[in-house]
Amino acid sequence: MTYFDYNATTPLAKECLEAVIVAMSEFGNPSSTHGVGQLAKQRLIRARGEVAEFLGAAPQEIIFTSGGTESNHMAILGACAALPGRKQIVTSRVEHPSTLLLLADLEKKGYRVTKLGVDSDGNLDLSDLESAVTEETALVSLMWANNETGVIFPVNSAAEIAHKSGALFHTDAVQICGKAEVNMKSTAADFLSLSGHKMHAPKGIGVLFVRKKQWLPPIFFGHQERKMRGGTENLPGIAALGVVCGILAQNSHWKEIAWLRDYLESQILQMVPFARVNGKNALRVNNTSNICFHGLPSEVIVDKLDQLGIHVSTGAACTAGGNHPSHVLLAMGLGLGAESSVRFSLGRDTSKEEVDHLLGVLPDIIDNMRGKIQ
Numbered sequence: 537m538t539y540f541d542y543n544a545t546t547p548l549a550k551e552c553l554e555a556v557i558v559a560m561s562e563f564g565n566p567s568s569t570h571g572v573g574q575l576a577k578q579r580l581i582r583a584r585g586e587v588a589e590f591l592g593a594a595p596q597e598i599i600f601t602s603g604g605t606e607s608n609h610m611a612i613l614g615a616c617a618a619l620p621g622r623k624q625i626v627t628s629r630v631e632h633p634s635t636l637l638l639l640a641d642l643e644k645k646g647y648r649v650t651k652l653g654v655d656s657d658g659n660l661d662l663s664d665l666e667s668a669v670t671e672e673t674a675l676v677s678l679m680w681a682n683n684e685t686g687v688i689f690p691v692n693s694a695a696e697i698a699h700k701s702g703a704l705f706h707t708d709a710v711q712i713c714g715k716a717e718v719n720m721k722s723t724a725a726d727f728l729s730l731s732g733h734k735m736h737a738p739k740g741i742g743v744l745f746v747r748k749k750q751w752l753p754p755i756f757f758g759h760q761e762r763k764m765r766g767g768t769e770n771l772p773g774i775a776a777l778g779v780v781c782g783i784l785a786q787n788s789h790w791k792e793i794a795w796l797r798d799y800l801e802s803q804i805l806q807m808v809p810f811a812r813v814n815g816k817n818a819l820r821v822n823n824t825s826n827i828c829f830h831g832l833p834s835e836v837i838v839d840k841l842d843q844l845g846i847h848v849s850t851g852a853a854c855t856a857g858g859n860h861p862s863h864v865l866l867a868m869g870l871g872l873g874a875e876s877s878v879r880f881s882l883g884r885d886t887s888k889e890e891v892d893h894l895l896g897v898l899p900d901i902i903d904n905m906r907g908k909i910q
Contacts, residue, residue, distance in 0.1 A: 823882045
């Protein structure tokens, strides 16, 4: 198997698997006062500290959730409840479906949702944000790095714009955590979402960073997680996330992944001259390449590579199963090119040999497809 879909999910790190097994064998409830429960509580405290250190946050600012979607929903719904007199939410047209679908529902309930456009490289114009934010804005919610193109938004500047009007700021950081430094001491966001399975931890565990001065009305009631997210903690997932945060904090793999991504792109563009990199001129996260093979259906390319044991994607895993082009690429003005684009996302386990294997078969697939179309 040759895997180039790390933005969809990542293989579980062996250190995480070991942490899961240990935490499952130490089965106590962290809320119990007896010895077994207190052992679990200490493991919870340790993991919370590891995640906090990874994010440059205080342990009390870390709220454990079931994943990125829940974290996004907690931040958005909580901000609306915290500022009930404000009925506008500002976001972008290229957000993750978990954000856009929730905002569509909130529109039906009376909220005014302003979706900012992007340019042909996927960049956000901060002047558009300044024009959109008003005294009626409850929340600005923007992803830090795009899951399909890897384009990075200037979230710190965006947070400052939001705060000038008294609005709160949330960033979906699912696709940047573990790929670039995220330090909440130097970031002005009030809320930040993180997903464990995007960074070699298990599925079913995530984080919502909530700055100390903030408090969100809960969706699930209970005494856990500063009373903002009730329910017995997923200790195996939490322990694994703590472990992987310690590993990824070393940053040892960033430069190698960036080199491999750039090598992949340069070779594809050389072998397939009509191909183009979507978002090439934008600041992008180091592992993501979204390439348009104009006129060729991306689903066929993905399927032919899959038959050879090479796994890539047409875009977001949450929407890739649908028969419609990427809303991200359409927002960038690609038009029909949105139906011809393939995402290659690399990870810390990706090798040059795997990239060369892909490069060895892709040109023939493209040539054969073009011949049949012509």
